[in-house]
Amino acid sequence: MMKRLLFALLLCCVLTPAAAHKPSDSYLSIDVQSERVTGQWDIALRDLDYAIGLDQDGDGKLTWDEIRARHAAIAAYALERLQLKADNGACRITVGEQLIDDHTDGAYSVLRFQASCPAPLTALTIGYRLFADLDPQHKGLLRLMHDGVTTTAIFDPSHAEQRLSLSAPDQLQQFSAYVRDGVWHIWIGYDHILFLLSLLLPAVLLAAPADNLRGAFIDVLKVVTAFTLAHSLTLTLASLSLISLPSRLVESAIAASVIVAAVNNVYPLFRGRRPWAAFGFGLIHGFGFASVLVDLGLPKGALLASLFGFNLGVEIGQLCIVALFLPLAFLLRRTWFYRRLLTGGSVVIALVALVWFVERAFDVQAQSIGL
Incomplete structure (x- = not known):
């Protein structure tokens, strides 16, 4: 039974789509002035192409003419899945x-839009259902501004409608939303999970020759702490726009870190320095985590709370993975199965x-935008 659970844990991570990139997000910015609303909605072209077909000639490339020809379809598709309501009625949205x-x-x-509401707003109810029928993992990240105060929220199929007070934003609700998103981000971040598991697989063999869990736990603690400190550092610096790296470089380096960590289990490269390797590569992984908050463009006042909540969520999700993995690995450490699992x-x-690296570094199978 234990063997099956551990095997299933690795299998779920390995048998995933090759393009383990940043999850599908859209960015919705709304500014409320009395009964008037102005907004901007940034939606990934790759997602829109999948949903309504933008590539008219089927050559795998999107041109400005193809996108412009579908502007009406984009607006119709998006706004059919967005509702804005005041307490006394719906707001009328125009493109x-x-x-x-x-x-x-x-x-x-x-997509920029305006909306007129029946009366001056004290609260705004937002219904968000973009791609709900196509991608249950899609999220909408909201930035709502009113009288100099910024409110944030995260929409997904289980939180598709939310009522946001304009006079007294619910800070706890905003914080908990980013904690949940941090947990979810690490759980569907297959490249981050495989990197961590590659470093943890030998822990029960190298640090626990005796029949006790303490040595393995200490070794795992060193690796996880080093990884956490590193990615927290670059997550913070990147989210505050103090350091910026190209996404293609970051995603390629993350894939390369998984390769190196896995190869180390077959041919030792670090030789007792796995925590240092976790720290070094963790710096790169932090840039990958930061992309969620960087693209939202939050002001620093709202960003700090969101940043802390998101990072806390990442750590909670990470600890859940470790808590599941370590006892199973320790129980199976002396079996033939585990040693074959470590190598194979x-x-x-x-x-x-390696597939991820080739896709990301050389833009294989990715859409090119010829604007």
Whole structure:
């Protein structure tokens, strides 16, 4: 039973789509002035192409003419899935300018709109259902501004409608939303999980020759602490826009870190320095985590709370993975199965990560935007 659980844990991570990139997000910015609302909605072109088909000639490339020809369809598709309501009735939304902008993970359609509400707003109820029928993992990240105060929220299928007070934003609700998103981000961040598991696989063999869990726990604690400190550092610096690296470089380096960590289990490269390796590569992984908050463009006042909540969520999600993995690995450490899993599993992880690296570094199978 234990063997099956541990095998399933690795299998779930390995047998994932090769393009383990930043999750699908859109960025919704709303400014409320009395009964008038102005907004901007940034939606990834790759997601829109999948939903409504933007690539008219089927050549795998999107041109400005193809996107412009579908502006009406983009606006109709998006606004059918967005509702704004005051306490005394719905707000009428009209389409404004449509542009293209670059985010850390590619090109986005920028849809600007206005809305008029029945009366001056004291609260705004937002219904968000973009891609709900196509991608249950999609999230909408909201920045709502009113009288100099910024409110944030995260929409997903289980939180598709939210009522936001304009006079007294619910700080705890905003914080908990980013904690949840941090947990979810690490759980679906297969490259981050495989990197961590590759470093943890040998822990029960190297640090626990005797029949006790303490040595393995200390070794795991060193690795996880080093990884946490490193990615927390670069997550903070990148989110505050103090350091910036190209997304393609970051994503390629993350894939390379998974390869190196997995190869180390077959041919030792670190030789007792796994915590240092976790720290060094953790610096790169932090830039990957930061992309969620960087693209939202929050002011520093709202960013700090969101940053802390998101990072806390990442750590909670990470600890859940470790808590599941370590006892199973310790119980199986002396079996033939575990030693084969250490070698064979590491080889499979390295091959999967190699596919990720080629896709990311050389833009294989990715859409190119010829604007």
